[in-house]
Amino acid sequence: MTTPLTPPPKKNPLKRSLTPTSPPGVRSRATLGLTAAAAEGRFMLQTCAECSTVQYPPRDACCECLSVDLPWNDISPTGTLLAESTVRTSTNLYFRERAPWRLGSVHLDAGPTIICHVHGDVAPKSRVILSNRLDRSGQGVMIALPEQRTPDMEDDPELRAMSSDPKHRRVLITDARNPNAPTLARALHDAGATMIFVGESETWLPNPQRDALSAIPGVEIMALDVTNTTSVKELAGEIGGKVDILINNARFVRPGGAMARGDVAFAQNEMDVNYFGLMRLAQAFGPGMCARTADGVNSAVAWINILSAYALVNSADYGCFSASNAAAFSLSQNLRNDFRAAGLRVMNVFVGPTEDDWHQELPPPKVLPPTLARSVVQGLRHGLEDVYCGDVAKDMIERFRAGPKILEREMTTGGQG
Amino acid sequence: MSTLTDLTLRMASGEVEVVDLTHTLDPDFPVIILPPEFGQCARFRMEEISAYDHRGPAWKWHNISMSEHTGTHFDAPSHWISGRDVPNGAVDEIPTEQLIGPVVVIDCSEGTTEDEDFELTPALIEAWEAEHGRIPANSWVLMRTDWSKRRGAAYLNMREDGPHSPGPTPEAMRLLVEERDIRGFGTETVGTDAGQGAHYTPPYPAHYILHGAGKLGLQCLANLDKLPPTGAVLIAPPLKIRNGTGSPLRVLALVEK
Numbered sequence: 001m002t003t004p005l006t007p008p009p010k011k012n013p014l015k016r017s018l019t020p021t022s023p024p025g026v027r028s029r030a031t032l033g034l035t036a037a038a039a040e041g042r043f044m045l046q047t048c049a050e051c052s053t054v055q056y057p058p059r060d061a062c063c064e065c066l067s068v069d070l071p072w073n074d075i076s077p078t079g080t081l082l083a084e085s086t087v088r089t090s091t092n093l094y095f096r097e098r099a100p101w102r103l104g105s106v107h108l109d110a111g112p113t114i115i116c117h118v119h120g121d122v123a124p125k126s127r128v129i130l131s132n133r134l135d136r137s138g139q140g141v142m143i144a145l146p147e148q149r150t151p152d153m154e155d156d157p158e159l160r161a162m163s164s165d166p167k168h169r170r171v172l173i174t175d176a177r178n179p180n181a182p183t184l185a186r187a188l189h190d191a192g193a194t195m196i197f198v199g200e201s202e203t204w205l206p207n208p209q210r211d212a213l214s215a216i217p218g219v220e221i222m223a224l225d226v227t228n229t230t231s232v233k234e235l236a237g238e239i240g241g242k243v244d245i246l247i248n249n250a251r252f253v254r255p256g257g258a259m260a261r262g263d264v265a266f267a268q269n270e271m272d273v274n275y276f277g278l279m280r281l282a283q284a285f286g287p288g289m290c291a292r293t294a295d296g297v298n299s300a301v302a303w304i305n306i307l308s309a310y311a312l313v314n315s316a317d318y319g320c321f322s323a324s325n326a327a328a329f330s331l332s333q334n335l336r337n338d339f340r341a342a343g344l345r346v347m348n349v350f351v352g353p354t355e356d357d358w359h360q361e362l363p364p365p366k367v368l369p370p371t372l373a374r375s376v377v378q379g380l381r382h383g384l385e386d387v388y389c390g391d392v393a394k395d396m397i398e399r400f401r402a403g404p405k406i407l408e409r410e411m412t413t414g415g416q417g
Numbered sequence: 418m419s420t421l422t423d424l425t426l427r428m429a430s431g432e433v434e435v436v437d438l439t440h441t442l443d444p445d446f447p448v449i450i451l452p453p454e455f456g457q458c459a460r461f462r463m464e465e466i467s468a469y470d471h472r473g474p475a476w477k478w479h480n481i482s483m484s485e486h487t488g489t490h491f492d493a494p495s496h497w498i499s500g501r502d503v504p505n506g507a508v509d510e511i512p513t514e515q516l517i518g519p520v521v522v523i524d525c526s527e528g529t530t531e532d533e534d535f536e537l538t539p540a541l542i543e544a545w546e547a548e549h550g551r552i553p554a555n556s557w558v559l560m561r562t563d564w565s566k567r568r569g570a571a572y573l574n575m576r577e578d579g580p581h582s583p584g585p586t587p588e589a590m591r592l593l594v595e596e597r598d599i600r601g602f603g604t605e606t607v608g609t610d611a612g613q614g615a616h617y618t619p620p621y622p623a624h625y626i627l628h629g630a631g632k633l634g635l636q637c638l639a640n641l642d643k644l645p646p647t648g649a650v651l652i653a654p655p656l657k658i659r660n661g662t663g664s665p666l667r668v669l670a671l672v673e674k
Contacts, residue, residue: 202460204447204569206576228444229464254454265456357453 004152008297018294021093025137030058034140038132039385043077046070056112077130079108116142121150133162136343163383164302167192169244176200182212183369199224226250226277236284247304257319270324290342302345309350309393352392438668439489459484485663491655492634496662499629508661520557520651529562535583554598564605565639584611587622601633609634
């Protein structure tokens with residue numbers, strides 16, 4: 001049985017914080033398919049288009065018939081643990097610091113046998129579910145989990161190292177004025193977050209959500225305006241050393257594309273909040289978080305951007321807002337590069353139209369705060385990089401993958417249907 | 418001794434005091450808030466260009482951005498639709514002699530303490546004149562409310578039905594503009610009009626009547642309690658922005674002790 005994690009003791013100020021180390025991060029181009037699948041929590045393997053053999057490890061030609069037509073497909077993750085071993089020391093620093101580490105081989109029902117990490121609750125020779133996860137180097141790796149849930153199984157050290165679980169961690173939600181803030185804060189509290197800092201801009205204006213937020217245990221409202229560099233730096237100076245998970249929910253949205261607007265004023269607001277806001281937060285909070293990714297139970301673990309699904313392709317009715325989100329999406333990829341060495345996960349949650357004042361004219365389905373909060377918490381627990389929240393976002397990514405140009409044409413009809 | 422030499426000597430000796438009527442330009446200083454579908458007033462922002470570092474080793478400087486109507490600021494006639502056709506109605510066109518001149522202060526601070534929607538009325542102006550004499554033509558008229566001492570949310574005092582703060586009635590503005598021919602009108606609140614000024618006829622009477630007649634506005638003033646009712650000189654030159662409708666500025670008053 002997994003030993004449940006206990007709340008971490010206060011840090012010993014005489015002890016040096018560990019410098020983050022990474023598991024091996026080099027992969028072949030073919031193997032990056034595993035990483036892409038793990039980024040969104042899918043279990044996928046190559047399946048030969050000619051002879052249907054399921055492949056592992058990923059490769060460039062079929063191990064049966066040498067065909068090079070090896071598309072990635074969702075595969076049933078069930079199998080049986082064949083053999084296992086526990087590594088007690090390693091020449092690799094990351095595993096050396098975390099030993100003992102359990103490994104094993106799993107015979108997948110779909111065919112191949114896979115060397116993988118093994119959860120502590122998996123009994124010898126038992127049935128398992130393989131989970132494809134991103135490790136701290138941001139690469140897809142397999143971990144065998146017990147077929148049935150076990151108590152506190154998410155506290156298993158191997159599994160926790162492959163997640164961004166909010167349990168016992170401290171969170172910063174950047175915008176107390178976003179209608180989703182109280183629901184997000186409540187969900188993080190329910191998921192075990194110990195402190196939930198919520199940034200509030202312009203304290204000289206009433207915030208109707210202040211009471212709802214203050215009522216949530218662990219919530220502390222702090223002054224933060226992502227459009228004000230000084231404000232972002234000041235808050236990072238104050239609490240930057242204890243932000244383990246940063247959720248950037250700050251957003252400025254107005255309907256309209258370039259031609260529907262007579263000026264660039266709202267577009268500047270959109271860029272200032274949605275794009276430069278992310279950049280200011282990253283410059284202020286990123287270095288401190290990257291330095292603390294090996295800091296014990298409440299180490300810094302994830303950076304979450306709530307982006308519009310219109311970051312993928314421009315939605316004409318929200319043309320300028322879409323552009324600002326495309327910019328933020330691109331910046332998030334840049335941050336992934338910069339946070340990679342520290343193992344700080346950047347998770348983008350793409351949402352379709354949200355249920356708020358600025359999407360009032362759009363028909364349902366619209367994303368409600370509880371749906372978003374669920375996506376955020378699940379994404380953290382699974383250590384994901386890409387989450388598509390709500391029917392519109394899920395539909396959009398599927399259509400985007402099928403053909404970005406076709407989707408672009410569908411989204412830019414010029415009002416002609 | 419020339420007048421100017423005399424003045425500078427008196428300033429040096431403290432007989433003439435220079436009073437700063439300006440709030441610090443600060444990112445957290447409130448700006449006017451309009452319904453969110455309208456364009457909004459930009460807050461003051463400052464971004465570092467360099468600070469004696471790799472971006473510029475021996476110097477520190479910032480880029481700043483704001484609206485023409487952020488912080489302690491000046492309203493030109495072209496700010497309002499009633500003043501759109503006033504000749505020389507933009508900040509760069511206003512004759513420079515209009516930027517320094519006599520100022521009178523009507524103290525409404527007592528009434529404002531009791532009533533946040535306190536109105537400056539013709540009766541109050543006439544009562545002030547009974548004590549201090551008729552408002553001279555081409556004077557600045559400042560409405561002292563001590564509102565500048567308010568901080569945070571109490572400054573805009575925003576509620577479900579909009580902001581609540583003191584200001585002049587349309588009749589008071591007509592009296593000042595049409596019968597006293599003032600130079601301009603200034604307040605300590607975020608605008609020259611009352612918080613509920615949209616509900617007068619005409620809406621926003623201070624803006625409408627002042628600027629329609631080519632008169633000037635000042636708002637977000639501070640330290641009006643340090644000015645005498647009459648006899649001070651106001652120095653209020655806006656930035657020379659081409660076709661600017663207003664400008665943040667440093668407002669100073671010369672006060673004889």
